[in-house]
Amino acid sequence: MRRVLIVVLLSSLCAWAGDFKPAKLTDIRDASEVGANTVTDSSEGLTGTPTYVPAMLSRCLITLELDGTRYTAVYPVNKHLKVTDFTPGELVPARIEGNKLVIKSLDGKELKAKISHREPLEKTSGNKPSK
Numbered sequence: 549m550r551r552v553l554i555v556v557l558l559s560s561l562c563a564w565a566g567d568f569k570p571a572k573l574t575d576i577r578d579a580s581e582v583g584a585n586t587v588t589d590s591s592e593g594l595t596g597t598p599t600y601v602p603a604m605l606s607r608c609l610i611t612l613e614l615d616g617t618r619y620t621a622v623y624p625v626n627k628h629l630k631v632t633d634f635t636p637g638e639l640v641p642a643r644i645e646g647n648k649l650v651i652k653s654l655d656g657k658e659l660k661a662k663i664s665h666r667e668p669l670e671k672t673s674g675n676k677p678s679k
Contacts (some may be wrong), residue, residue: 568641568652571614576634579609579622610634610651610661614642616669621649621661628657 583603606625611618623629633654634640641652648660 568643568650569614570639571612571642571651573610573612573634573636573638573640574618575609575611575620575636576631577609578631579607580625581605581607610649611665612640612642612649612651613669614644616671618665618667618669619644619649619663620665621663623651623659623661628653628655629659 581604583605607622608625608629608631609620609622611620613619625631643650644663645660647663649663650658650660653659
């Protein structure tokens, strides 16, 4: 009996930790970068001079509001996420996992990225400014 209770408790805790909440998407934009990879011309053997070849790193920057905080993270663009998948103002399933922002893509894939910026949202009060 005690083992059954422990198993139920642990499984409910795991399910609770994995819950996504609807987060308001405030910004999504292209954050691609051009990098440089070093390549050696193999026709000259190992003594050849390295050549720099540009490499495109396709990424998108996503900013969303969740639980009174605005989070920003940069995700790689791939078959699960494209810049055109979401629009600002839309609700996106998201959760925070340590220092990672986890979102759910349109095809149901969980995508994680390191949070690059976080700021608390300003609370608006019902008071009118004094004259």
